[in-house]
Amino acid sequence: MATVTFVDESTAGARTPGWALQIFEERLTLRELIRRRIHQEVAEHNAANAGPRRLLVQPSPTERALNGDPAQRTARRVDPERQFALAEEAFGRNGFVVLVGDRQVEELDDEVDLRRDTEVTFLKLVALVGG
Template sequence: MVTTLKIVDEYFGAGVPGARRGAELRVASERVSGRDIIRSKVAAEVEALRQRPQTATLARSHSFIIDMPPTAPEMTMNPMPSIDRPGFRPPEMEQEVLRAFSAFARGGFIMLLDGRQICDLDEELVLRPESEAVFLNLTPLQGG
């Protein structure tokens, strides 16, 4: 049975206090793991970038799951293939899935399902029709 899961990305910091961007993901079953949710989120973001590469700059400003191409100011300082130049290739899904799993493991983001923090990506989770997964971006502090 295909289930729809509401996904919310939360950001904190200068200029984006508590900003929320949401989407809906279709998942294959009502019984999933955190790993399944992350894989579905990454697949949706990579597919959206492949379908509309011109949105990469916007996506980069709010995606912390997949590795986005550099923006124009970054390109000025560090020339490399971008969405505007020949040679740009969208990220590979499997590589980005592994990168997201690694980011989760090292505490780069927190995932909550229905208000409960997911600590084990292999734990079986049961989705309800009103279920919501929140991805909370954690920005490392600099300094002392």
């Protein structure tokens, strides 16, 4: 059994505290690893019935503006399959890269080795101004 620690970073320098998930397999595709991460996050979110805490894919500022202030309304249940589809799409358009240990995983169907203390970093890419 592996303990996978997920960490979110951005090229702007932000880093969230890591959180761990127990994985029983020694090898998984990146796609399945992302699926499990999202399902765990969504399950915690829906159980707490609170606003998004550390979801991989967040609404844009425009979407937040159009949908109103999230603090002013009751929390809605999040659909894990919808969030997973958004994450796949974001990965495909280079919205984020994934590092397992010190190796970048470039394809969703690439298999990754999971050890006892594997760190998986989701690096959100921030667009450069004027570039």
